[in-house]
Amino acid sequence: MKYAMLDSINFDRYDDRYAQPGRCLKGTFVPKREFDLMWQKVTASLPTLMPGKRYTSKQIFADSLWNDFPTGRRIALGRVLSYFVEQGMLPLRLVNPNKRGPRRYVLTNSSVICNVLTQRGQSATAHEFKNFTQFS
Numbered sequence: 001m002k003y004a005m006l007d008s009i010n011f012d013r014y015d016d017r018y019a020q021p022g023r024c025l026k027g028t029f030v031p032k033r034e035f036d037l038m039w040q041k042v043t044a045s046l047p048t049l050m051p052g053k054r055y056t057s058k059q060i061f062a063d064s065l066w067n068d069f070p071t072g073r074r075i076a077l078g079r080v081l082s083y084f085v086e087q088g089m090l091p092l093r094l095v096n097p098n099k100r101g102p103r104r105y106v107l108t109n110s111s112v113i114c115n116v117l118t119q120r121g122q123s124a125t126a127h128e129f130k131n132f133t134q135f136s
Contacts, residue, residue: 005089006035006036006039006089009023009035009087010023011023011032011035020032020033022034023035023083025076025079025080025082025083026079028075028076028079030076030079030080034073034076034077034080035080037077038061038077038080038081038084039084041060041061041062041063042060042061042081042084042090043090044062045060045061045062046090046091046107048062049107050107051106051107052106052107053106053107054095054104054105054106055104055105055106056102056103056104056105057074057077057078057081057102057103057105058074058102060081060092060105061077061081078102078103081103081105082094082103085105091107091108092105092106092107092108093105093106093107093108
C-alpha cells in the first residue's frame with residue numbers, strides 16, 4: 001500500500017460560503033479543515049486499532065466530540081475517511097462498500113501503520129507494535 005501525506009491532496013475547489021480551500025466529495029463540498037481534523041484523529045487512533053476488527057468512522061475518530069458535531073459534519077468526516085482509504089493513504093480497507101449506512105473499515109498491514117507513525121515523527125509503543133505484529 002502506498003502511503004501519502006495529507007499535503008499531497010489538491011484542494012483546488014473553493015466554496016463561496018466558506019471562502020476557503022476544500023474538495024468536492026460525492027457531490028458535497030468538504031472544507032480542508034475537515035480533512036485536517038480527520039487526518040489528525042485517524043493517525044492518532046491507528047495504534048489503538050486491532051487487526052481483523054471492524055471499525056466505523058466514529059470509532060476511528062475516537063473522540064467524544066463526534067457526538068456533539070451536527071449530522072452533516074459527521075457525514076463529511078466520514079466521506080473524508082472514505083477518501084483517505086480510497087486513495088491508499090491509510091492502512092485501512094473498506095469492508096462493506098455496497099451497504100447503506102455506516103461504512104466499516106479494517107486494518108490491512110501493520111508495517112504501514114509504523115510508516116504512518118514515522119511520518120508523524122512518532123513511534124509505536126512496544127505494546128502497540130506487539131498488537132500489530134501478532135496479526136500480521
